Amino acid sequence: MSRTVRGELPVRFRYTPGVGNTAFLEALRDRAVFLGSTCASCGVTYVPARIFCERCLAALEPDTECGPGGELESWTVGHIGVDGDPLDRTTTVGLVRLDGADTVLMHRLLGDGPWRIGQRVHAVVRAPDERVASILEVEGFRPA
Numbered sequence: 362m363s364r365t366v367r368g369e370l371p372v373r374f375r376y377t378p379g380v381g382n383t384a385f386l387e388a389l390r391d392r393a394v395f396l397g398s399t400c401a402s403c404g405v406t407y408v409p410a411r412i413f414c415e416r417c418l419a420a421l422e423p424d425t426e427c428g429p430g431g432e433l434e435s436w437t438v439g440h441i442g443v444d445g446d447p448l449d450r451t452t453t454v455g456l457v458r459l460d461g462a463d464t465v466l467m468h469r470l471l472g473d474g475p476w477r478i479g480q481r482v483h484a485v486v487r488a489p490d491e492r493v494a495s496i497l498e499v500e501g502f503r504p505a
Contacts (some may be wrong), residue, residue, distance in 0.1 A: 380423075390498060398421035402417050408423075429455040437455075455482070468496075
């Protein structure tokens with residue numbers, strides 16, 4: 362049995378990136394590099410940077426540069442926006458495992474493809490004078 366309650370619930374929030382993501386975003390802004398964290402205990406490299414290992418809970422430092430190239434692990438084409446309305450133009454999103462990383466980063470794929478799993482891709486990063494410490498410093502990934 363499901364129940365639907367109609368109405369509005371205004372939600373306000375402020376996103377704070379925390380220590381790991383702040384280091385990641387500042388490295389993108391200042392040096393156009395992807396900063397990750399490598400666990401000395403289990404050897405997993407996380408991108409974006411983390412302050413603890415999700416597998417063994419060891420403390421981590423944001424000190425490992427990864428990418429800017431990587432491999433496309435998965436992808437999809439979006440036809441409907443988050444509000445449920447059709448998009449004027451489809452958008453393609455992929456999961457990219459950056460060189461040197463064990464985790465994936467989800468971001469836009471640039472161009473019309475064709476895309477394939479295992480394909481090499483390369484990050485397209487905004488010009489230095491346009492960067493403000495946002496994940497949108499990365500315009501997306503294009504075929505390598």
